Every structure is written in C-alpha cells, then in structure tokens.
Amino acid sequence: MHIDIQFLPFSPDPSTLSRRTIVVIDVLRATSVIVHAISQGALEIIPVSTVEEAFQMAKNFPPGTTLLGGERGSKKIEGFDLGNSPREYIAEKVKGKRVILTTTNGTKAFHSVSSGREVIAGSFFNIGAIVRRCLDLGQDLLFFPSGDEGRFSLEDTVCGGMLIDRIAREEEGIELTDASRTARILYQRFKDNLVEAFKLSCHGNDLIAKGFEDDLAYCAQIDITDIVPTFWDGVIRAH
C-alpha cells in the first residue's frame, strides 16, 4: 500500500485519484464538524463552495428538514442556523436533519478530490475508524489536508501524520513518500500535545483571536466516534 499526502490543496490530476482512497482533513474545523454532526444523528451533509449556493440548495428541500451551517472568516454566516464549531452540532439540533455546509477550506476540498475511488472525512474524532476503513479498502491512500486559504496547514498535516503512523504500525510493507514520512515526523513531534500544534498553527491562532479557543481542545479529542463519513455524488453520509 502506497501512502501519500498532498501538502497544498490544489486539485490533483483526476486520473491519479480514481484508484485511491482519499481522506480529506480539516480538523479546524470543517471535517470535525462533519464527523461530529453525523455521529450526533445528522442525516447527511451537503458541502458547497459558496454562501449563495447554500441558500439555493436549501430551497430544494421541504421546510424544517434542512439546516444551513458554516463560516466565513471563522464566524457564523448571516441567515445561517449554525456556525463552524463542532460543539454546536449536537443531537438536539441536528438529529434527522440534513446540513448544507459551506466553509473557507474544507467543503471546497471535497469537490477537489471528488473523483477519488472513495472520499472520506477524517478528523481526530474518528482516527481509529478511518484507519480500519482504509485497511479494509486496501487501496493506495492519499491524505488531503484542506489547507489554510491555499497555504500548507500544520494542524491538518499532524492529523494526516497520525493516520499514517497508525496505518504503518498495523500494516506490513507500507510505501511512504517523502511527504507522508514528513507528516509522520510532524505528528510524532506533537503526539503528546495536539493542542500545542493547534496553538502554533496560523489558523489556530486566528481562531483564538476570534474567541473560538475552546474549539481547539474540543477538536483534539481522539477516537470519540466510529463514524466514517463518506462523500459520494455531492453528499456526505455515514459509510
């Protein structure tokens, strides 16, 4: 099994994706929101790129079935039901509901890799479940950190590195690239203190400045659910 991680979030060549399992990672906070919402009973998540698209998409569904969630500049969008903190996505609000989600980096990333053989949402919340699913699928793997407005993202790469570390310990004959080896080393540096990595990262700093510091410790929780959200035909549902 060949494991790579793409450090910058541009659209990969679709021909290289069709044979691989892709894990999209945006721990601060889109994929943490997605995993959390589905674990709390949300029916499905529809990731869209723009605010306008979110409002348009909502018109396709009966009133009361659908919530609008997401952020711009890390803050809740005017007219939306929910922001981009996983702590908001609890059963009382999301159970049985569809969530249309738009965020700066994460929701776009799913569309960038939509031609992947299987496209999964990864976060620290569901590390163990992702590892088992990737090993069950047995395909080559590409981790896809969503980045920080096109730039390399420390926290997403630490999460990718943790997945790589766990898979490499469980499976013989894993083939790592220079990038996946580097992500693993980065994870090993922060494995005893993920929040330290978040606080060093540009995006973590921005969240603290905007009053979302509590989300950092929340998003650093490991293995709190076995949900494997999978993106297919524009929609994310539990596998």
Added chain:
Amino acid sequence: MHIDIQFLPFSPDPSTLSRRTIVVIDVLRATSVIVHAISQGALEIIPVSTVEEAFQMAKNFPPGTTLLGGERGSKKIEGFDLGNSPREYIAEKVKGKRVILTTTNGTKAFHSVSSGREVIAGSFFNIGAIVRRCLDLGQDLLFFPSGDEGRFSLEDTVCGGMLIDRIAREEEGIELTDASRTARILYQRFKDNLVEAFKLSCHGNDLIAKGFEDDLAYCAQIDITDIVPTFWDGVIRAH
C-alpha cells in the same frame, strides 16, 4: 522578518516574489554542484531547462571557455563534460570556466523564481554564508526546495529547515508560517544525521541505486565555503 518555504515547486505568483529574498535548494545535487563549482573557481553557471538549450547556449561562447554539465535520470548526459556530482566540479576542471548546467529539478527552479528580489543558491556547503546574507539583506524570505519531479522533497526541506533554525536563533521577531515551522521541526529530527534523511528520501534512494551513494555523505558537509551564488539575468555568479 517573515519566513516561508514553498513545499511544492510550482512557479509562485511573481508579485509575491519581488519583495523577497529567495533561496533555491536542491542539495541532491544541483545547488550543491553550483556552490561547489563556484567555490572551486568557476566563473559563472548558466542554468538551463533542456539539453538542447544547453548545446545551443554553448555555441555563444569561444571554444575552451565553457563546460556542459548536468544530468538526466541522475546520469551524465551524452556529449557533456561533467555530470551532476559536486565531487566532479574541482578547480582543475572548472577554474576560470563557465558551466552551462541542466538538471531535472534544480536548474528549472531558478527560472521559476527569477522575479525574486535576490535569488540565491543554498546547500549544506554554504549554510552559514546564506544565513549571514539573508540577515544582511533584511527582506522577507522564501525558501524554494526544487522538489523531486514536482513532488515534495525531504532532503531539500531539511536544508531549508536548517536555514530557518539558524536564522530564527540569530534574529529577534522572526515570523514563521506553518510550512517554515514544519521544515524547522523536520531539520531538528535529522540534525545529528543528515545522511539518514538523505537515505530515507526517495531521491536519495534513487541515487544509491544508480551508484552515487558517495555523493550523499559529500553533500551533507556543512559550512565548507562562504560562497553565496546569486542568480541574476539568467546567470549565477558569486555575490
């Protein structure tokens, strides 16, 4: 001073380059060759992208003044004078000569960042001199690993990380990005054994397989020269 490192070697937006010092890094082996050749008395290096361009360029100069150097598939090119091992670029061969150089990654990288305010060739050979030059210039910095055929390169990023580490220790108030912080962590992992990093890297492995293992230990030598090769108007000369 803001320090960034670009993990994938695509051409950056020229407008972001014009205010920055750029350090191109291809330790295995183009920038090691460039630094070594100039330290041994080569007059200048002309980096070109293709073999054909190298032969054409050579016709512009009087016979006996110019050497052709470089590689394809790590091996010396037919009809060329020198390959891509820094050990070949010694005074007896290169002193007073112009070298037209074409390699798979490194020589292209100089053209990708040619709009930089100052474009420098970095390697382990001239780490200390590069640090002093960057501090003297006082501009924001972009390290530009040449990559491995478009992919992320471990060994070049370790070298970038060493430069970042030294600059951050010498200068107050350095602003690091997630990428430059990661490169520094990667360097700290390998600082006691650079050859280990080379041997783990895809490109280092390829060089070993092709019989160039001795180049790994050679290219891992730190601070053997004070030369700062600078790229200007298509030509690299000592600053």
